[in-house]
Amino acid sequence: YTMTVxxxxxxxxxxxRALANPTNKTSEVLNSxxxxxxxxxxxxxxxxxxxITLQNQVAQFRVASKDVAQAGSLLxxxxxxxxxxxxxxxxxxxxxTRAAASSTTDGERVVLNQQFQTIRAQNDAIAKNTKxxxxxxxxxxxxxxxxxxxxxxxxxxxxxxxxxxxxxxxxRVEILYPSGAKITIDVLGKVISYVNEQIQKIGQLQQGxxxxxxxxxxxxxxxxxxxxxxxxxxxxxxxxAGNNGVEKSGVNS
Numbered sequence: 001y002t003m004t005v006x007x008x009x010x011x012x013x014x015x016x017r018a019l020a021n022p023t024n025k026t027s028e029v030l031n032s033x034x035x036x037x038x039x040x041x042x043x044x045x046x047x048x049x050x051x052i053t054l055q056n057q058v059a060q061f062r063v064a065s066k067d068v069a070q071a072g073s074l075l076x077x078x079x080x081x082x083x084x085x086x087x088x089x090x091x092x093x094x095x096x097t098r099a100a101a102s103s104t105t106d107g108e109r110v111v112l113n114q115q116f117q118t119i120r121a122q123n124d125a126i127a128k129n130t131k132x133x134x135x136x137x138x139x140x141x142x143x144x145x146x147x148x149x150x151x152x153x154x155x156x157x158x159x160x161x162x163x164x165x166x167x168x169x170x171x172r173v174e175i176l177y178p179s180g181a182k183i184t185i186d187v188l189g190k191v192i193s194y195v196n197e198q199i200q201k202i203g204q205l206q207q208g209x210x211x212x213x214x215x216x217x218x219x220x221x222x223x224x225x226x227x228x229x230x231x232x233x234x235x236x237x238x239x240x241a242g243n244n245g246v247e248k249s250g251v252n253s
Contacts, residue, residue, distance in 0.1 A: 068213045074144060075209065078137040078159065079202045081130030085123045085138075085162050086195045092119055093188040100181035113175050124164035138162045138198075145205065159201050160194075167191045 098104060099112045127138040135142055140161030160166070170187050174180040 068209065068216065071144075071209055072206070074132040074137070075202055075206050077130060077132050078142075078145060079199065079206075081126050081138050082159075082162060082195060082199045082202060085126055086192065086199060088119050088123050088126075089167075089188060089192045089195060092116055093185060093192065095119075096175050096181045096184040096188060099175035100178050100185060102178065104178075109176055109181075116175050120164055120168070123162075123167070127162040127164070127166075140166065145202070159198050159205075162195060162198060167194070 095112050095116045099109045099116075104112070128136065130136065130138045132144075135144065137145060138159070138161070140159075140163070142159065145159040168187070168191070170183075172180060172183045173187055175184055
């Protein structure tokens with residue numbers, strides 16, 4: 001089982017909230033040892049159930065940490081493909097601008113149109129063939145590039161399709177004639193903005209992954225502290241139980 005970008009970010013957010021809890025039972029437990037009241041210690045140990053829960057969460061995060069690098073590679077592949085498409089769209093706009101010029105001949109527009117269509121086909125191939133572990137990333141079908149916010153402050157995030165049919169739904173896109181080239185220039189302005197929005201979404205997913213990675217490292221570091229605290233509690237409980245036994249034995253004798 002491999003966690004997706006969405007899963008890693010969701011678990012990281014949950015653990016981050018747990019780690020941000022200002023209540024720290026460890027100091028209370030250690031201070032209670034001075035009073036050596038067995039019942040009080042048992043109560044404080046019960047309060048440490050949150051630490052045990054944290055350990056269980058960290059165990060999940062140890063598995064998730066192995067997937068962070070893989071998720072980063074996935075986002076890197078998606079970003080690289082999207083940026084190549086954006087670069088090619090700028091070239092398409094330059095070709096349309098040249099085709100719209102009154103000084104451009106019909107024969108020159110034919111050549112420009114051939115270049116235009118070739119680059120469109122290249123972009124479509126990039127959108128359909130940018131994959132990670134066999135999953136297409138830029139054709140709108142990827143489940144790993146979708147994150148549900150779940151709250152009013154965290155909107156859903158989804159990288160949309162960058163295929164040619166998605167980018168150029170307007171049938172008027174052509175540069176064989178000056179009028180069509182001018183329309184195409186306007187359409188390309190909107191298309192370039194749309195693609196840049198998708199690139200920004202990939203960047204937001206990367207930020208979420210960076211947060212997840214940092215939270216994972218924090219959780220793993222806290223695991224050692226939690227283990228140490230629980231081990232100390234077991235030791236003290238054992239010593240107190242031994243002392244109580246000795247005292248009772250002395251009284252009985």
